Amino acid sequence: MTQELQIELNGVDKHYGAFHALKDIQLAIPKGAFVALVGPSGCGKSTLLRSIAGLETISGGEMKITDEVVNNVPPRHRDVAMVFQSYALYPHMTVIDNLTYSLRLKKTPKAEARKIAEEVAATIGLENLLDRFPRELSGGQRQRVAMGRAIVRRPKVFLFDEPLSNLDASLRVHMRKEIRALHDRLGATSVYVTHDQIEAMTMADHVVVMRAGVIEQQGAPLELYDRPASQFVAGFIGSPAMNFVDGVTNADGTAVTLEIDGAPELKLPRQVACNQKVTVGLRPEHLSISAAGQGTITTKISVIESTGSTTYVGAGDTGKITIVLSERRDISVGDTIDLSINAKDIHLFDPHSQMAI
Amino acid sequence: MKRIRSSIIDGVGFDLVLVGIPLVFLLLFSGLPLVYNVLMSFQEVDLFSLGEVFRPFVGLKNYRALFAQPEFWPIMWNTVIFVFCSIGGQFIVGFGLAVFFNTGFRGSTFIRGLFLVSWVMPGLVVGATWNWILAGDFGVLNYLLSSIGVISENIFWRSDINYSLWAVIITNIWLGTAFNMILLSVGLAGIPKDLYEAASLDGATAFQKFWTITVPMMRSTTGAVISLGLIFTLQQFDLFAAITGGGPANSSNVAQYWAWELSFRQYDFARGATISTIMIAVVMVASVFYVRSTRHEVRG
Structure with a gap:
């Protein structure tokens, strides 16, 4: 109709x-x-x-x-x-x-x-x-x-x-x-x-x-x-804004290696072009802190902003990656943490056209 | 002493000094002459007592004598016509031009600025120029009016008792329009554009927007312009001196010109001062309106 x-x-x-x-x-x-x-x-x-x-x-x-x-x-x-x-x-x-x-x-x-x-x-x-x-x-x-x-x-x-x-x-x-x-x-x-x-x-x-x-x-x-x-x-909708990290897809296009310290590898929900430079989008609210050794991204906390109900954590050298936590965690600046994310929540963008892949 | 000094440098004293200087100036050069003028209108003044301040007090004798003069009421009536028509003409033409230039076409601000030329010209020069325009036999105004068929024979603007006052009024309208336009332009520019947009969406035509938004929003500016116009028109002296000299047979004489004639032509300073005192009263009423209308500005 x-x-x-x-x-x-x-x-x-x-x-x-x-x-x-x-x-x-x-x-x-x-x-x-x-x-x-x-x-x-x-x-x-x-x-x-x-x-x-x-x-x-x-x-x-x-x-x-x-x-x-x-x-x-x-x-x-x-x-x-x-x-x-x-x-x-x-x-x-x-x-x-x-x-x-x-x-x-x-x-x-x-x-x-x-x-x-x-x-x-x-x-x-x-x-x-x-x-x-x-x-x-x-x-x-x-x-x-x-x-x-x-x-x-x-x-x-x-x-x-x-x-x-x-x-x-x-x-x-x-x-x-x-x-x-x-x-x-x-x-x-x-x-x-x-x-x-x-x-x-x-x-x-x-x-x-x-x-x-x-x-x-x-x-x-x-x-x-x-x-x-x-x-x-992706950056405009959602608050705080989505994290963007440069990355390269692996040889068979099923995972992406992030270009940050430790070069962590994230599994992708579906296969994409192999050995391709991409921009990886990770929403702050989709990232979670997991027990040491359990997550895929290992990084250091550089900023913590607590509003009571939610906590904004900045990780990486300049707080480059933002994480939103809705529960209180016993963390402090300088701690090394492991982050994990569900494969379905990963967004990929072409770095040149900036369109979604 | 030190306290007074520091107060003047960075305290209330500084404000008082700022207010005080113009206040002393005004009292000395405007206030005292005004008071002297009012005083003189209740005294008997002749050439021998000119230099004195305290002269024989005669009560309202000067006023009674003035009112009894046969030319008093005709001259007052001329003054009313002159003031009313000058202000009306200046305001209507000025408002029209202000609205026109407010449309903001290319070059509008520049052309609007050029209009101020008329306002910076000395009244005597304006009068002399208009004497040519108004001239009965070769004047361009007569030529224009007869070309478009309004008149069939030449009007002797300056020497015909039916037109002499109008000769000055026309010139004064030309002289004062620019001032009206500039003040009204400022008022128009102060009306937020989105009011007109809101009114368009509410269904108003251009004409309705003018009457329901522009005119009411211009009320305070209009009040100020008209009050100032009244004061300036009552001050207008040069044009009478340049164009008609108040004649023929007082047909274009007005209060301010008559006051000068009485004082400085006939040396009857008491009657001259009496007319001036009456005019002071009128101007004071206008001033009250002026202050009130600028105080009641309506702005979102």
């Missing part, structure tokens, strides 16, 4: 003068999906979002919102709502006026507009703040008003441009859940831009990883985590 598509991008390009900001973007977003666009700054994720909003005109390709080509449709006719990083609340209007702004433009009767806004305000906990001005609100409250302003319109699509980056850490975690719950309750389609891979992983059904104007990989969060298509995605 093919799902009904809400947003469809076919070969979308965007140029700013000589700068190629979006390169041949292919993206299909089904109705009701929560899609996260994630990547480092300057990767084009915000440009892509703003293009969907109509705030940027695309230079090439085709963009559809519910089967209608919108390449040249101005923002006000696209029926999309956006929550800005800066919230972009109208500073000269009270909360209620901010919420009803779009309705007033549509000449909705005053009483009706107020009723709709009050209902929305109640669902997101703003009912006591309706007569305040934005400057009289805290960051979290402003964030809610920005969301409320989007919800009031009942748009086809919600666009979020790093909405949580101005909030403190604990509020961010809370709002993360709230936005997702809201999305589910409204049955809306949402596109969410963030540079924080945890936000993307925890909130979205579908994660799009971008770099330098190109979609590196897209898929379900765990799919990206389990089967990263490139070294970039």
Whole structure:
């Protein structure tokens, strides 16, 4: 069964003068999906979002919102709502006026507009703040008003441009859940831009990883985590980041020798090309410390960072290999330890193309 | 002594010195003359008592005499028209230009800078130039208006009592527009771009964005520009001296020019001071509005 598509991008390009900001973007977003666009700054994720909003005109390709080509449709006719990083609340209007702004433009009767806004305000906990001005609100409250302003319109699509980056850490975690719950309750389609891979992983059904104007990989969060298509995605998804170690495959392609002290050999889950230089990816959480002589990698502890629940261990000369331990171990800096990893958790990348092998 | 010295070098004393210098300057060169002017408006002043500070006190006699003069009300009315129309014209044209240059096309900042040329020109030079433009028989303004069919015969802008005040107003609008535009441009630049983006997504047209975002967000700037405009317009003297000399038959005379005429042409310093005192009161009201509007800046 093919799902009904809400947003469809076919070969979308965007140029700013000589700068190629979006390169041949292919993206299909089904109705009701929560899609996260994630990547480092300057990767084009915000440009892509703003293009969907109509705030940027695309230079090439085709963009559809519910089967209608919108390449040249101005923002006000696209029926999309956006929550800005800066919230972009109208500073000269009270909360209620901010919420009803779009309705007033549509000449909705005053009483009706107020009723709709009050209902929305109640669902997101703003009912006591309706007569305040934005400057009289805290960051979290402003964030809610920005969301409320989007919800009031009942748009086809919600666009979020790093909405949580101005909030403190604990509020961010809370709002993360709230936005997702809201999305589910409204049955809306949402596109969410963030540079924080945890936000993307925890909130979205579908994660799009971008770099330098190109979609590196897209898929379900765990799919990206389990089967990263490139070294970039592997390093970007997951926290702390994946360890990368140079290595060479052996004569029959069933094991890889790491180019670190002791030249340990790791068994591979499947056979690959023999005598080939590779980059080996090992997730910190997949490495475990085993009893002396039992592991495959013998190394020395150089850093220990304990957060109570988890311990981050840096091993090797400069703490090059990171290991995450969820249980407490009696270890200290300078100890020699043996590390082991399951063959299925080993990722291999081509050192030249950086693509997964 | 040592404590005072160290306080001046790195303490509260330094702040007091910084505040004190301009304060003394203002009191000496603005405050005292103002007080002297107000005092003079309640005294009997003639050429023999010019050098004295304490002259016979006459109460409101100067005011009563001034109000009784037949030209008083026409001149006050001229002043109102001059101030109102000058500010209105400067503001509307200035705002239009500010919005235009705020679109940020290539070279917009440079061209906007060029507009300041009009503002740095001395009023007398501006007046002399506009005398040519406004000239009845060979003036370019008449030529322009008759070319586009607005007028059928030449208007003698400076010598026709129906137009003389307008000759000065037109020139003053030209002179003050650049100042308005620059201040309003600063205000426009201070409105975050994302408000317009949010409004576009909320369904606003360009016109609706202007009325619901630009105009209200410019309220404090507008208040400041108009209050300053009022003060500058009431100060405008050069253009009257250069273009009409207040004539013909006081048809273009305004309070500030009349005050000068009374004091320095007719040597009636008491009445000159009386007009000035009335104007001080008006400017003080404008100042209060100015201070209030700059204090009530609305920014996200």
